[in-house]
Amino acid sequence: MRKKIIGGNWKMNRGAPQDAKDMLEKLIPLVKDIDNVDIVIAPPFTSLTAANILLNTNIKIGAQNMYFEDKGAFTGEISPKFLKALNIEYVILGHSERRNIFNETDDLINKKLKKALQEGLNPIVCIGEHLEEREAGKTKDIIKTQMDKTFFGLNKKQMLDTVIAYEPIWAIGTGKTATPEQADEVHEYIRKLLNGKYDAETANSVRIQYGGSIKPDNALELFQKENIDGGLVGGASLEAESLYAIIKAAVKSK
Ligand code: PGA
Numbered sequence: 001m002r003k004k005i006i007g008g009n010w011k012m013n014r015g016a017p018q019d020a021k022d023m024l025e026k027l028i029p030l031v032k033d034i035d036n037v038d039i040v041i042a043p044p045f046t047s048l049t050a051a052n053i054l055l056n057t058n059i060k061i062g063a064q065n066m067y068f069e070d071k072g073a074f075t076g077e078i079s080p081k082f083l084k085a086l087n088i089e090y091v092i093l094g095h096s097e098r099r100n101i102f103n104e105t106d107d108l109i110n111k112k113l114k115k116a117l118q119e120g121l122n123p124i125v126c127i128g129e130h131l132e133e134r135e136a137g138k139t140k141d142i143i144k145t146q147m148d149k150t151f152f153g154l155n156k157k158q159m160l161d162t163v164i165a166y167e168p169i170w171a172i173g174t175g176k177t178a179t180p181e182q183a184d185e186v187h188e189y190i191r192k193l194l195n196g197k198y199d200a201e202t203a204n205s206v207r208i209q210y211g212g213s214i215k216p217d218n219a220l221e222l223f224q225k226e227n228i229d230g231g232l233v234g235g236a237s238l239e240a241e242s243l244y245a246i247i248k249a250a251v252k253s254k
Contacts, residue, residue, distance in 0.1 A: 002207050004223065004230035004250040005038040005163060007062065007124055008237030009092060009211075012044055020047035026240035028057050037230065037250045040090045040124070041237070045078060048086055055087055062090030062124065065098060068108075068115040080119040090122045092232070094150060096169045106149030113150065117158045124163040124232065125150060126211065127190075131170035139168075140189055147193050156198050164190060164208045165232040171212025173234060180221045180228070183210045187227035216245035223253035 014020045020043050031039055035058060042062035043051050051061045067077035083091060093116065094109035109125065116123045127146040129139045143166075151159060166186050171178050178186075187208045195203035210222050211232035222228055230250050236242040 002205065002229045003036065003038055004253065005040065005207055005209060006230045006243075006247050006250050007040040007042060007090070007092070007165070007209065007232040008243055009064065009095070009232055009234050010041070010043045010047075010238060011064070011097070011234060013238055015044035015046045017047055017050035020050045021053060023238070023240055024051065024053055024059075027243060028054070028059065030240060030244040031247055032058065034058060034247060034251060036254065037247060039247060042090065042092050048083075048088065052087065060089045061087070062092060063088055064092050064095070066091050066093075066112060066116065066121075068111040080115055080121055083121060084119060088121070090124060091116050092124045092126065092165075095126045096128055096167055096172060100169070106146060106152075109150050110152050113162070114153065114158075117154075117161060122161065122163065124165050124209070126165040126167050126232070128167040128169050128172075128212075134168065134170065139186065143186060143189060144193060147190065147197075151197075156202055159194065159198055159202055160205055162206065164206060165211045166190065166208055167211035167232060169212075173213070175213050177213040177215075177218050177222070178210070180225045183222060184225035184227050187225070191227060214246060216242055216249070219246045219249035220253055223250050 040060045040062045042064045063083050066080050070079050070081050093112050098104040129142040133142050168178050191203040207229040209230050209232045210228050214231045214233045215236050
């Protein structure tokens with residue numbers, strides 16, 4: 001049985017430490033008794049220290065990005081070692097905004113992913129197709145290529161330690177959610193690919209989140225689908241009440 005996982009991706013919001021704290025202080029008591037869903041909040045780097053109020057709670061801290069080197073002349077970048085020093089446990093890699101706005105390639109994401117795993121960070125790796133690709137019937141081809149390249153060279157243990165987030169780009173921040181059936185179909189396909197590349201155990205064990213306009217009123221029907229193990233939530237993760245409603249949907253969907 002896969003444990004559901006809800007990630008809150010704050011993107012470039014709530015980056016002032018007090019602003020982050022205000023939200024987290026509301027969220028902590030709401031979710032304190034939930035132990036059958038993993039909860040991860042990924043604030044901007046500038047709020048990561050404020051997020052250390054989460055350290056003795058059931059909410060884990062995630063970063064939204066990292067570089068694949070330990071240290072050095074990489075202006076503007078953050079090392080996984082710095083994240084570890086702040087007790088950060090998760091890192092989101094390959095988000096479509098990183099891919100599309102900041103030109104991150106599958107190859108770069110693969111290097112980051114291997115480094116994150118080597119450093120003991122839990123990666124949440126995003127994949128997903130553009131609208132034109134879906135409309136041209138190319139969704140599965142795109143997903144296969146991203147899987148092949150982004151997860152290139154991972155051994156079974158590393159794959160099992162990775163969370164995949166399927167985020168159709170046309171659904172991110174647009175209010176257009178994939179239907180539960182559309183999402184589940186791709187999740188099922190991802191499991192098929194994992195089965196081909198690894199084995200049935202890997203295919204059945206890797207957690208695959210859905211992401212793209214998850215809201216309190218559509219979360220439950222998505223999370224009830226067989227292959228969907230929770231969600232990566234952007235906009236609706238910025239307020240404690242809406243994120244809590246989504247987390248409750250994950251609890252209920254068992
Ligand atoms: P959204 O973002 O929930 O605001 O659509 C999801 C994401 O980008 O992870």
